[in-house]
Amino acid sequence: MKVLFLEPDQVLANNIDSFMNRLRLKMKMKKISQEEDIYKEGFDLLSYSLFILNLKNPTDPSIMKFIRQAGNEAPILLILDKETDPTIMKTLYYLSYDDLIVKDFAPDEIAFRIYKLCHIWNDDVFCFAKDVCFDFKNALFLYHEEKIFLGKKEALFLKYLLAKAPHVVTFEEIECYVYHNEVISQERVRSLVRQLRTKLLPLHLIETVKGEGYKIVKTKIEEEIDGSGVDLVKLCLPLLPLGEYGMALL
Numbered sequence: 001m002k003v004l005f006l007e008p009d010q011v012l013a014n015n016i017d018s019f020m021n022r023l024r025l026k027m028k029m030k031k032i033s034q035e036e037d038i039y040k041e042g043f044d045l046l047s048y049s050l051f052i053l054n055l056k057n058p059t060d061p062s063i064m065k066f067i068r069q070a071g072n073e074a075p076i077l078l079i080l081d082k083e084t085d086p087t088i089m090k091t092l093y094y095l096s097y098d099d100l101i102v103k104d105f106a107p108d109e110i111a112f113r114i115y116k117l118c119h120i121w122n123d124d125v126f127c128f129a130k131d132v133c134f135d136f137k138n139a140l141f142l143y144h145e146e147k148i149f150l151g152k153k154e155a156l157f158l159k160y161l162l163a164k165a166p167h168v169v170t171f172e173e174i175e176c177y178v179y180h181n182e183v184i185s186q187e188r189v190r191s192l193v194r195q196l197r198t199k200l201l202p203l204h205l206i207e208t209v210k211g212e213g214y215k216i217v218k219t220k221i222e223e224e225i226d227g228s229g230v231d232l233v234k235l236c237l238p239l240l241p242l243g244e245y246g247m248a249l250l
Contacts, residue, residue: 003029005052019107045070054079059091075117126162153178154196165216168209
């Protein structure tokens with residue numbers, strides 16, 4: 001997913017970029033600091049899935065019109081400085097920006113808005129290839145015609161491996177997000193991994209990273225698809241705290 005991020009404060013822009021990419025591998029932010037740079041995008045403007053804009057004059061619709069006239073209907077998230085005159089809010093509402101956020105905001109707050117705007121916040125289905133997917137909500141792994149039912153902790157563990165791929169999920173994170181900060185031994189985690197690996201055979205999705213934890217292996221599921229195999233194609237969940245039944249808290 002490509003994002004065009006207009007923000008004069010490049011330290012802030014870099015911090016948000018780093019934060020988002022710890023949550024989602026596939027997000028690529030192009031960071032610009034001048035409004036004029038948007039007009040230089042040309043046909044590349046069509047490649048963006050989200051625009052995050054901090055405009056000098058947010059009530060001026062010219063940049064929004066330029067984006068729409070170029071044929072891109074992707075959502076626009078408007079960043080407002082904390083000194084913004086609150087009386088302009090009505091104007092902004094009628095201009096139909098998709099969302100807005102006021103400085104100073106926490107990284108988690110803008111992460112929520114980005115995922116919500118891109119319709120991937122509640123996506124709990126991870127697809128690997130045709131007829132091969134993991135349905136977290138139902139703790140179900142589908143492998144062609146076979147249904148593999150997972151335990152609650154197995155499903156939580158697999159979800160966070162996928163959410164953080166290709167990065168390593170550490171033992172500390174597993175303790176936090178799978179066992180809800182229960183004090184556990186590493187052998188208990190290894191036992192969980194062994195159970196999950198056995199259930200998912202013949203697939204080999206989980207790699208042990210010695211001394212650190214586990215990660216998802218880039219794997220080819222079906223050689224016949226596209227003639228070359230398929231890597232994971234949908235890694236779209238941010239790392240979130242879980243409720244009692246493993247559901248994301250919104």
